[in-house]
Amino acid sequence: MVNNPLTKNIDMSRPPFDIAAYEAAEGYQSIRKIAGTLSADDVLQQVKDSGLKGRGGAGFPTGLKWSFVPSGDNTPAQKYLVVNADEMEPGTFKDRLLMEGDPHLLIEGMFIAAYTIQASKAYIFLRGEYTKSELILKKAIGEAYDKGYLGKNILNSGFDLDIILHTSAGRYICGEETALLNALEGKRATPRAKPPFPQVSGLWGKPTIVNNVETICNLPGIISYGNEWYHGLTKGDDHGTKLCGVSGKVKNPGCWELPMGTPIRDLLEGFAGGMQEGSELRGFLPGGGSTDFLLPEHLDLPLDYGAIGKAGSRLGTGTMIILDDKTCPVGMVGNLMKFFAQESCGFCTPCRDGLPWVDAIFKDFEAGRGTEKDLAILHDHVDYLGPGRTFCALAPGATAPLGSGLKHFKEDFEQHIKEKRCPYRA
Amino acid sequence: MTDQNLKRSNNLIASNVTQARKLTAEEISEIEHEKTLYPDNRAVGLEALKIVQKLQGWVSDESLLAIASYLDLSASELEGVATFFNLIYRKQVGKNVMLFCDSVSCWIMGCDDIKQHISEALEIDYGETSKDGDFTLLPVPCLGDCDRAPVMMVGPDLHRNLTPEKINEIILEYRNK
Numbered sequence: 001m002v003n004n005p006l007t008k009n010i011d012m013s014r015p016p017f018d019i020a021a022y023e024a025a026e027g028y029q030s031i032r033k034i035a036g037t038l039s040a041d042d043v044l045q046q047v048k049d050s051g052l053k054g055r056g057g058a059g060f061p062t063g064l065k066w067s068f069v070p071s072g073d074n075t076p077a078q079k080y081l082v083v084n085a086d087e088m089e090p091g092t093f094k095d096r097l098l099m100e101g102d103p104h105l106l107i108e109g110m111f112i113a114a115y116t117i118q119a120s121k122a123y124i125f126l127r128g129e130y131t132k133s134e135l136i137l138k139k140a141i142g143e144a145y146d147k148g149y150l151g152k153n154i155l156n157s158g159f160d161l162d163i164i165l166h167t168s169a170g171r172y173i174c175g176e177e178t179a180l181l182n183a184l185e186g187k188r189a190t191p192r193a194k195p196p197f198p199q200v201s202g203l204w205g206k207p208t209i210v211n212n213v214e215t216i217c218n219l220p221g222i223i224s225y226g227n228e229w230y231h232g233l234t235k236g237d238d239h240g241t242k243l244c245g246v247s248g249k250v251k252n253p254g255c256w257e258l259p260m261g262t263p264i265r266d267l268l269e270g271f272a273g274g275m276q277e278g279s280e281l282r283g284f285l286p287g288g289g290s291t292d293f294l295l296p297e298h299l300d301l302p303l304d305y306g307a308i309g310k311a312g313s314r315l316g317t318g319t320m321i322i323l324d325d326k327t328c329p330v331g332m333v334g335n336l337m338k339f340f341a342q343e344s345c346g347f348c349t350p351c352r353d354g355l356p357w358v359d360a361i362f363k364d365f366e367a368g369r370g371t372e373k374d375l376a377i378l379h380d381h382v383d384y385l386g387p388g389r390t391f392c393a394l395a396p397g398a399t400a401p402l403g404s405g406l407k408h409f410k411e412d413f414e415q416h417i418k419e420k421r422c423p424y425r426a
Numbered sequence: 427m428t429d430q431n432l433k434r435s436n437n438l439i440a441s442n443v444t445q446a447r448k449l450t451a452e453e454i455s456e457i458e459h460e461k462t463l464y465p466d467n468r469a470v471g472l473e474a475l476k477i478v479q480k481l482q483g484w485v486s487d488e489s490l491l492a493i494a495s496y497l498d499l500s501a502s503e504l505e506g507v508a509t510f511f512n513l514i515y516r517k518q519v520g521k522n523v524m525l526f527c528d529s530v531s532c533w534i535m536g537c538d539d540i541k542q543h544i545s546e547a548l549e550i551d552y553g554e555t556s557k558d559g560d561f562t563l564l565p566v567p568c569l570g571d572c573d574r575a576p577v578m579m580v581g582p583d584l585h586r587n588l589t590p591e592k593i594n595e596i597i598l599e600y601r602n603k
Binding site: 087088091096127128130131164167169171183186187188204246247253254321322331332335339343345 | 463464465466468469470471472473475476506507510511512513514525529530531533534535566567568569570571572573575579582583584
């Protein structure tokens, strides 16, 4: 049995499998299994029992998310599945690997998700810059139609599914699921109020599920090989495998599929080869730009949602960004604040006005004009922009590296004030 | 407003439906195809902006008005959408658009120096176009290729592990295309 279901077909030195090669590698088995014997409720139960949690960053149980979609006779005829392929979290490069490395896995997973909620239309919301992913997915979708895995009455199951590839026109906020729905509808991508949740009233007011690419790619294995196999993959508390990446000054930056619960040390020192010569580990963001800094003392934590949560951060997207001892932590947080300030959609006041204020203070620190009063204002913003204060999760995401950076690298901020310059610059 | 004043203000910004240009047959055929994929014209509006940009290089006032008129959308709402998305260009851009990643992993790997090299070589900053009209430089959020940082896109192509030498080669390559 495979132990790397997400990447077993991926070899980036050659083009991805076409549909014949994918089928020969046990691909599209789950559709045959479902079309013959499984009801939508059966599949929902199996995904619930698998313990799969969303891989987009929030880690919400996938089966539970699906179960909020109204089912039965008195529900809207049109429901939608939307795949969030708008990968734009700073330091995150995992969904690109899946789409460019094995596009049919995503299509097979989309069938499973769409069948479960009985959605006959699915959109892939792909970020516009992923031009190679677009070409590869287009070709794969065409092949799947030709083989009858998409279209009308798929394998005589009585179920129809169309997949539409939508390329986006930019903006980080589109990764927020309700902003994404507005963008798909051709509106400005500002987030919507919740409730109603998309599961009840989403795309064009119809029941809609939005799932991340990696989440969807977990589904074919769960259905084809079963939960006993799926539960055997992990080394920790959460189930399955996770794409984990490392970027920054390490010897061998990259992205690998690892069992959930793998110690961070194995990822950083094993797969990524440890720090480059002359660089030492200072800290790291465990799962993209919206997660709190962890420190070298956290290296033996397992890559699990719970364990990293307990340490005060989040597993997030699972792609780590490394801070080394030659890189200025104030500059690194400042870079992230510039990003979040620029990408605020401008809809709610704390985010629209607060983040540019924070960004301006970091620019002052960079220029040697930072003061103790500025530092106090930054601390205030960790609270002003935190969870519950803003309309969506963008600004609270920004407070994760901000708050933890202020705490863990206090002496660096102080040094900028005292020396009236960035001490990391020659 | 006198006729002359009206004429002058209309010359400043094309805002009147009579100033719309005619969409080409190719644009119309692609827009009609998008209509089969989305249930309403509003969603098609954003697709139409992308189509026009693909064929014309950017979205001029006259193009935006033409789309609004063709799809029966409010021109101001469509403008609100067009200016929200950073990959819709409402100003003329050069032959090649450089989307330069300045997010955190690229920053750690030294993208500031690379950006300075581009700026010096082409004598442009963010948002500007080189004198010969060959390149426009724009910042872009994390391009999702962080293990090969620093990275940037030129047109549809991704370029990785950038160095000043590589930048010189890239500039030559696209100039000669």
